[in-house]
Amino acid sequence: MASSGSISAGAHGDPTRRDFLFVASGAMAAVGAIATAWPFINNLNPAADTLALSSVEVNVKPIAVGQAITVKWRGKPVFIRHRTPEEIKEAEDVKLSELPDPETDNARVTDTAKKVRPEWLIVVGVCTHLGCVPLGTKPGDPRGEYGGWFCPCHGSQYDTSGRIRKGPAPKNLAVPDYLFSSDSLVKIG
Amino acid sequence: MASQHGAPPVFNNRVVAWIDHRLPIFSYIEKEYHTFPTPKNFNYFWNFGAIATVMLVLMIVTGIVLAMNYQPNSELAFASVERIMRDVPSGWLMRYMHMTGASFFFAAVYIHIFRGLYYGSYKAPRELLWILGVVILLLMMATAFLGYVLPWGQMSFWGATVITNLFSAIPVVGDSVVTWLWGGFAVDNPTLNRFFALHYLLPFIIVAVVALHVVALHVHGSNNPLGIDPKGPQDTVPFHPYYTMKDGFGLTIFLIIYAGFVFFAPNWLGEPVNYVQANPLVTPNEIVPEWYLLPFYAILRSIPDKLGGVIAMFGSIAILFVLPWLDTSRVRSCTFRPIYKWFVFVLVIDVLVLGYCGAHPPEGGFVIASRLATIYYFFHFLVLLPILGKIERPLPLPPSIADAVLKKKAV
Numbered sequence: 241m242a243s244s245g246s247i248s249a250g251a252h253g254d255p256t257r258r259d260f261l262f263v264a265s266g267a268m269a270a271v272g273a274i275a276t277a278w279p280f281i282n283n284l285n286p287a288a289d290t291l292a293l294s295s296v297e298v299n300v301k302p303i304a305v306g307q308a309i310t311v312k313w314r315g316k317p318v319f320i321r322h323r324t325p326e327e328i329k330e331a332e333d334v335k336l337s338e339l340p341d342p343e344t345d346n347a348r349v350t351d352t353a354k355k356v357r358p359e360w361l362i363v364v365g366v367c368t369h370l371g372c373v374p375l376g377t378k379p380g381d382p383r384g385e386y387g388g389w390f391c392p393c394h395g396s397q398y399d400t401s402g403r404i405r406k407g408p409a410p411k412n413l414a415v416p417d418y419l420f421s422s423d424s425l426v427k428i429g
Numbered sequence: 430m431a432s433q434h435g436a437p438p439v440f441n442n443r444v445v446a447w448i449d450h451r452l453p454i455f456s457y458i459e460k461e462y463h464t465f466p467t468p469k470n471f472n473y474f475w476n477f478g479a480i481a482t483v484m485l486v487l488m489i490v491t492g493i494v495l496a497m498n499y500q501p502n503s504e505l506a507f508a509s510v511e512r513i514m515r516d517v518p519s520g521w522l523m524r525y526m527h528m529t530g531a532s533f534f535f536a537a538v539y540i541h542i543f544r545g546l547y548y549g550s551y552k553a554p555r556e557l558l559w560i561l562g563v564v565i566l567l568l569m570m571a572t573a574f575l576g577y578v579l580p581w582g583q584m585s586f587w588g589a590t591v592i593t594n595l596f597s598a599i600p601v602v603g604d605s606v607v608t609w610l611w612g613g614f615a616v617d618n619p620t621l622n623r624f625f626a627l628h629y630l631l632p633f634i635i636v637a638v639v640a641l642h643v644v645a646l647h648v649h650g651s652n653n654p655l656g657i658d659p660k661g662p663q664d665t666v667p668f669h670p671y672y673t674m675k676d677g678f679g680l681t682i683f684l685i686i687y688a689g690f691v692f693f694a695p696n697w698l699g700e701p702v703n704y705v706q707a708n709p710l711v712t713p714n715e716i717v718p719e720w721y722l723l724p725f726y727a728i729l730r731s732i733p734d735k736l737g738g739v740i741a742m743f744g745s746i747a748i749l750f751v752l753p754w755l756d757t758s759r760v761r762s763c764t765f766r767p768i769y770k771w772f773v774f775v776l777v778i779d780v781l782v783l784g785y786c787g788a789h790p791p792e793g794g795f796v797i798a799s800r801l802a803t804i805y806y807f808f809h810f811l812v813l814l815p816i817l818g819k820i821e822r823p824l825p826l827p828p829s830i831a832d833a834v835l836k837k838k839a840v
């Protein structure tokens with residue numbers, strides 16, 4: 241019978257068949273462990289019914305020029321603002337180089353059918369800093385120095401296109417996917 | 430039952446003896462909590478480990494009875510807590526004990542940590558004991574955060590939103606991580622459900638880590654105010670009855686103060702806005718965590734960069750893991766460290782300043798103060814501690830605990 245030394249190492253310390261089997265079965269066990277862990281991790285992702293709730297339809301007809309409303313989409317506020325011509329002009333005139341997160345106003349008011357509607361600004365009302373709801377939708381709310389929204393939590397300021405201008409938030413207010421099925425009906429999500 | 434120092438116990442009760450022969454739990458209790466040789470010079474700072482343990486048990490007992498009436502559903506949670514307060518027999522007491530208990534648990538643990546810092550209890554051979562303690566602190570913070578979400582008030586909801594959003598600072602995968610934590614696209618019912626499951630689980634994990642903490646403690650025994658090792662029986666007394674009595678006395682005082690808060694000022698430490706039901710569309714004017722998390726919240730906000738703030742906040746606790754290696758002094762107790770002694774108090778003041786800043790909106794002076802205090806916090810651990818150990822000249826250590834204690838008596 242071979243000594244244990246000659247089983248675990250070849251004549252010149254070369255890997256033996258047993259070494260190969262150790263590594264191969266160890267690798268399989270690791271793959272198996274990861275494959276088993278995945279369903280547990282994935283289990284915490286949003287469930288099908290949560291995902292199914294992910295669109296809402298809004299009639300925007302009653303929103304007068306200069307007014308904004310908040311609707312709830314996927315548990316979060318979405319701001320729909322009927323912008324005034326001045327607000328649109330202000331948003332369009334900003335130089336991209338002045339923006340922390342450069343994006344044209346046009347790109348932010350385009351629906352999923354690629355139709356541009358500058359009078360309607362639709363943004364997720366969640367501050368990109370740590371998730372507070374910025375003020376500026378209700379009449380009388382402070383709107384910050386750039387006439388858009390002001391986040392009371394840590395002072396982020398957004399412009400009339402919902403772009404971040406000042407404060408700790410790193411990104412513009414997100415624009416959700418939306419589609420106008422007619423001039424007064426918009427589907428968000 | 431009779432036993433001498435060191436000799437194996439003899440049990441006169443035959444049932445006890447029968448069990449002990451097969452499962453030596455009685456020998457274990459006898460050895461670790463009765464005859465266990467303990468330095469004879471403890472001061473009252475040494476009460477807080479026992480106090481924290483009692484608070485942990487109290488949190489679990491009150492928590493389990495609360496869970497029998499609590500509904501972890503975003504539609505029902507707020508009303509179920511109000512029902513506990515108004516309709517469930519003694520429900521108000523269970524909730525106030527649990528709510529105030531969390532604060533007192535943290536207070537006890539913070540004093541316990543201060544004791545470790547001042548008397549150098551983290552130094553060899555107690556590094557792992559200390560590290561297990563830091564693990565317990567982290568688990569407590571997670572548990573308290575999860576628990577605070579359960580009553581589903583405005584501060585519950587927005588605290589959960591802000592804290593979970595911290596993870597969005599992680600590059601690339603941040604947003605997916607946050608969605609995964611929420612189980613949805615915002616803090617909502619799935620979030621509340623899983624937070625309840627975890628809030629129920631974590632305290633039992635804390636119990637397990639506390640058990641390891643105590644096992645590690647009993648390998649080398651407790652440190653003491655002089656920071657020198659006991660050299661023989663003249664330096665120690667048996668744990669029971671000496672320290673069971675002293676702990677019992679300290680615990681009673683602690684519980685009297687705790688009961689004072691439970692019965693007369695249960696909401697004094699809380700935020701009134703948490704009695705308003707969660708509203709995902711309206712953020713309260715100010716989001717503040719519970720007092721025991723304020724210093725860390727101040728560190729988070731003091732850094733103007735989102736990712737940087739998150740790193741600094743976690744770093745401020747993580748740094749405690751390596752404390753045993755940052756402190757280069759071989760002397761444990763600050764009693765014999767004439768310079769460092771004062772810096773421990775400066776650190777305490779620094780943390781209090783951070784806590785004060787964390788409770789106020791980050792404007793003007795508070796921003797500057799919290800930045801300076803954050804810098805000082807890291808300076809203490811990363812610069813002061815390693816250097817001071819090298820340049821400070823410690824006072825002469827007494828030859829033994831007995832010697833020092835008797836000399837003090839003679840003066």
Ligand code: HEM
Nearest residue numbers: 488489492493495496499524531573576577579580629632
């Ligand atoms: C480490 C121990 C624990 C800590 C630090 C802790 C902390 C907290 C905190 C801070 C709250 C919020 C209190 C409020 O503002 O209303 C809470 C609520 C709650 N906890 Fe715990 N807890 C602990 C253990 C447990 C355990 C073991 C259970 C068992 C299930 C439990 C069940 C509950 C329930 C049902 C609530 C919601 C009712 C309420 O808000 O009063 N807790 N916990």
Ligand code: FES
Nearest residue numbers: 367369370391394
């Ligand atoms: S959450 Fe809006 S500024 Fe911090």
